[in-house]
Amino acid sequence: MTAIIPLSELREKIDAIDRQILELINQRAECAMEVARTKIAEGETNTFYRPDRETLVLRRIKELNPGPLADETAVRFFRELMSACLALEKPLEVAFLGPKGTFTQQATFKHFGHAVNDIPVPTINDIFNTVENGHCQFGVVPVENSTEGVVAHTLDRFMTSPLQICGEVEIRVHQNLMGKMNDLSGITEVFSHQQSLAQCRQWLSSYLPGVECTAVSSNAEAARLAAQSNDKAAIAGAVAAELYDLKIIEKNIEDDSNNTTRFIIIGYQQPASTGHDKTSILVSTGNQPGALHKILGPLADHGISMTHIESRPSRQGLWDYVFFIDLNGHCDDDNVAKALNALKHNVHMLKVLGSYPKAVI
Numbered sequence: 001m002t003a004i005i006p007l008s009e010l011r012e013k014i015d016a017i018d019r020q021i022l023e024l025i026n027q028r029a030e031c032a033m034e035v036a037r038t039k040i041a042e043g044e045t046n047t048f049y050r051p052d053r054e055t056l057v058l059r060r061i062k063e064l065n066p067g068p069l070a071d072e073t074a075v076r077f078f079r080e081l082m083s084a085c086l087a088l089e090k091p092l093e094v095a096f097l098g099p100k101g102t103f104t105q106q107a108t109f110k111h112f113g114h115a116v117n118d119i120p121v122p123t124i125n126d127i128f129n130t131v132e133n134g135h136c137q138f139g140v141v142p143v144e145n146s147t148e149g150v151v152a153h154t155l156d157r158f159m160t161s162p163l164q165i166c167g168e169v170e171i172r173v174h175q176n177l178m179g180k181m182n183d184l185s186g187i188t189e190v191f192s193h194q195q196s197l198a199q200c201r202q203w204l205s206s207y208l209p210g211v212e213c214t215a216v217s218s219n220a221e222a223a224r225l226a227a228q229s230n231d232k233a234a235i236a237g238a239v240a241a242e243l244y245d246l247k248i249i250e251k252n253i254e255d256d257s258n259n260t261t262r263f264i265i266i267g268y269q270q271p272a273s274t275g276h277d278k279t280s281i282l283v284s285t286g287n288q289p290g291a292l293h294k295i296l297g298p299l300a301d302h303g304i305s306m307t308h309i310e311s312r313p314s315r316q317g318l319w320d321y322v323f324f325i326d327l328n329g330h331c332d333d334d335n336v337a338k339a340l341n342a343l344k345h346n347v348h349m350l351k352v353l354g355s356y357p358k359a360v361i
């Protein structure tokens with residue numbers, strides 16, 4: 001049997017380790033400030049954020065991690081550390097679908113860390129506008145949910161926006177029923193974002209049949225409305241319950257326990273290739289026979305795998321569609337560049353929406 005080490009001795013050891021960690025993280029912060037001076041000397045004045053470098057740092061941490069901390073935990077620590085280091089260089093301003101407490105805010109923190117200056121914006125369209133006008137350097141918008149499919153509004157906005165996709169982040173979405181009441185009886189209305197109502201459709205029809213469900217601009221807005229009444233509830237993330245002082249009446253009411261939402265980061269910056277990247281493109285073929293074949297042929301010829309394809313009406317003619325496609329690889333990679341070049345000759349319009357590192361966690 002191993003001897004039990006006295007608590008006082010263990011705590012002394014922890015204190016000594018903490019002192020070393022504190023010294024080391026401050027040395028790292030000094031180094032990041034030096035990086036900022038170098039960037040300024042090299043003519044950089046605007047954003048010091050380097051998404052490709054951040055991804056490489058986090059991937060390396062994941063590879064190096066000896067445990068017992070889980071890889072995801074180690075990555076989260078370093079995510080926050082880099083976020084704090086970047087804030088010392090120059091804080092980033094990032095617009096997200098507000099108000100505070102939305103899943104988009106959670107995605108923003110997961111991607112940029114908590115030292116980011118997160119700016120709540122009322123609609124997806126406003127997020128695009130805010131970044132296009134230069135009021136924020138980046139924006140975070142939902143693009144796809146595993147239960148409900150694409151967020152059409154986000155995809156459609158890319159048809160006219162000059163912005164690029166600079167990153168992606170996924171969030172496991174747990175929905176909760178919350179309100180001022182103690183139980184389900186007496187609930188007269190449920191507010192939520194339309195995507196969240198759809199993600200809980202079966203639960204709602206089983207446990208609150210006939211109760212009016214009203215779609216509002218965000219889950220956090222739903223929580224804010226529920227906080228003003230004794231008989232109206234909201235469906236939102238747990239953070240919203242805390243923010244608006246609501247009781248969680250039922251936890252995890254999403255119909256699919258793997259319910260996940262993918263968000264993308266939009267901005268003008270294009271990350272360099274990291275070796276594990278994705279490229280998103282927008283393609284229009286016009287209403288012609290074999291349209292899909294003309295798209296897929298050049299990709300297959302150059303050994304590029306497509307991870308996602310989505311069609312949307314182009315809004316420019318009856319039955320004219322555009323395709324949103326995600327590919328493996330960076331547009332600077334030789335095979336992707338060749339495939340895109342060949343594709344360009346087969347279609348009416350090809351817009352590269354961005355190449356960006358695959359999410360680390």
Ligand SMILES: O=C(O)C(=O)C[C@]1(C(=O)O)C=C[C@@H](O)C=C1
Nearest residue numbers: 032035049050053054082085086
């Ligand atoms: O390597 C850089 O360019 C840095 O600015 C340092 C650092 C970091 O803390 O590691 C900070 C911010 C950047 O987004 C990337 C990395």
